[in-house]
Amino acid sequence: MELSTSLAAALLAVLFYAAVLQRWRRSSSSKPPPGPTGLPLVGSLPFLDPELHTYFARLAATHGPIFSMRLGTKLGIVVSSPALSREVLKDHDPIFANRDVPAAARAIAYGGADIVWNPNGPTWRMLRRVCVREMLGPASLDAVYGLRRQEIRSTIRHLHSHAGAPVDVGAQMFLTVMNVITNMLWGGTVEGEERSWVGKEFRAVVAEITELLGRPNVSDFFPVLARFDLQGVERRMRLLLERFDRIFEPIIDRRRKVGERGAKDFLEYMLRMEEEGGDSKTPFTMTHVKALLMVKSTLILPPHPHPLLCKITMLLV
Numbered sequence: 001m002e003l004s005t006s007l008a009a010a011l012l013a014v015l016f017y018a019a020v021l022q023r024w025r026r027s028s029s030s031k032p033p034p035g036p037t038g039l040p041l042v043g044s045l046p047f048l049d050p051e052l053h054t055y056f057a058r059l060a061a062t063h064g065p066i067f068s069m070r071l072g073t074k075l076g077i078v079v080s081s082p083a084l085s086r087e088v089l090k091d092h093d094p095i096f097a098n099r100d101v102p103a104a105a106r107a108i109a110y111g112g113a114d115i116v117w118n119p120n121g122p123t124w125r126m127l128r129r130v131c132v133r134e135m136l137g138p139a140s141l142d143a144v145y146g147l148r149r150q151e152i153r154s155t156i157r158h159l160h161s162h163a164g165a166p167v168d169v170g171a172q173m174f175l176t177v178m179n180v181i182t183n184m185l186w187g188g189t190v191e192g193e194e195r196s197w198v199g200k201e202f203r204a205v206v207a208e209i210t211e212l213l214g215r216p217n218v219s220d221f222f223p224v225l226a227r228f229d230l231q232g233v234e235r236r237m238r239l240l241l242e243r244f245d246r247i248f249e250p251i252i253d254r255r256r257k258v259g260e261r262g263a264k265d266f267l268e269y270m271l272r273m274e275e276e277g278g279d280s281k282t283p284f285t286m287t288h289v290k291a292l293l294m295v296k297s298t299l300i301l302p303p304h305p306h307p308l309l310c311k312i313t314m315l316l317v
Contacts, residue, residue, distance in 0.1 A: 032068035032075060035059070043070025045221065056080060072221025074100075094120055103219040103226055104212050107237035108244075114291035126282040130273060131292065135266050144265055147183040151176055178203065185296060186251050186267040198247060205243050212237055248290055266296070 036059060038044040049055035056078050059067055065081035079085055088096050097120040101112040109117055115127040134140060155176040159167060182202065217233050219226035229235055255267055270289045278284030 033066045033077065034063045035067035035069045035078075036063070038070045041072075043072060043074075045071055072218075073223065074221055100220075100223075102213070103217055103229070104215070104233050104237050107234045108209055108213075108241055109294060110241075110287050110291045113287050114295045116295055122282045126279055126284065127288065127292070130270070130284070130288075135269060140266075140269070144184045147265065148180050151179045151183055154179070181296065184266055185293060186255065186265055198251075201243070201247060205240055205247070209237070209240055212240075244294065245290070248293055252286075252289070267293070 036044050036047070039046065057080065059069070059078070060080040065084055066077065066079050069076050069078065079088055101109075101117045105117055106112050112118060115124065115131055118124040118127060155172060159172065182198075212233055215231075215233065218230050219233070252267070252271070255271060267289075270284075270292060273284045274286055274289055276284075
């Protein structure tokens with residue numbers, strides 16, 4: 001009982017400190033655009049509508065094409081006109097490109113070492129070059145054409161063998177996309193029964209990661225509380241990261257053996273980059289290899305059915 005009382009008192013003290021800090025920041029910084037007043041401490045969090053685009057459209061009709069809203073101790077700026085969107089996303093993209101990394105993303109992305117959360121700078125430009133120009137360029141995609149064709153033909157054979165019987169098209173398309181992407185990632189390194197186990201574990205882990213990334217997290221809206229991980233999101237993400245490492249590391253170790261090199265897939269290219277040390281300005285490490293595998297892996301599943309907090313995260317400044 002005494003412990004619970006102490007914890008409650010500590011939590012109230014922290015929240016009071018956060019409220020004072022928020023008030024001080026508001027008074028000491030330049031005035032933000034107009035917007036809904038919200039409640040003390042929590043701001044507009046209680047009023048958010050899951051249909052976020054219609055909710056913002058209603059606010060824009062009242063406050064104009066650019067408005068601000070408090071989300072806990074965070075300040076969100078919303079732009080809703082094509083002209084302002086062009087200024088933010090194109091004309092002044094280097095200024096607005098950086099944003100806070102959500103606690104869940106920081107835990108699962110090796111501290112934000114992937115291309116999604118890395119701040120705009122030499123490392124991000126190096127990762128973009130690796131992903132866009134090298135790994136996803138026409139020559140690289142042509143190199144893995146055979147892998148993609150193999151999986152598509154396998155799906156067609158499966159559907160043909162079930163002619164006249166009901167088929168779950170959604171499940172088959174998901175399996176095909178998953179196999180295509182994993183084949184492009186690490187090719188034929190995983191085969192036979194091991195491939196079935198890897199695919200099953202892979203899908204389960206990615207599903208849990210997607211669910212946690214879309215879950216409201218107090219740590220994102222009240223950073224002063226992040227160290228306590230009140231909802232256990234970071235702890236669960238670290239456990240999922242360990243499971244991902246148990247999938248990745250044997251595949252990477254096997255590929256690094258001299259006898260299994262030379263495959264034309266993304267893993268082979270990244271391992272060559274890692275051995276060469278990146279470019280003259282930025283090193284390319286094994287952490288980057290795993291982080292990029294993580295990003296490409298999470299592209300397999302569709303967005304979480306409740307992406308409200310994923311969208312809000314992009315607004316936090």
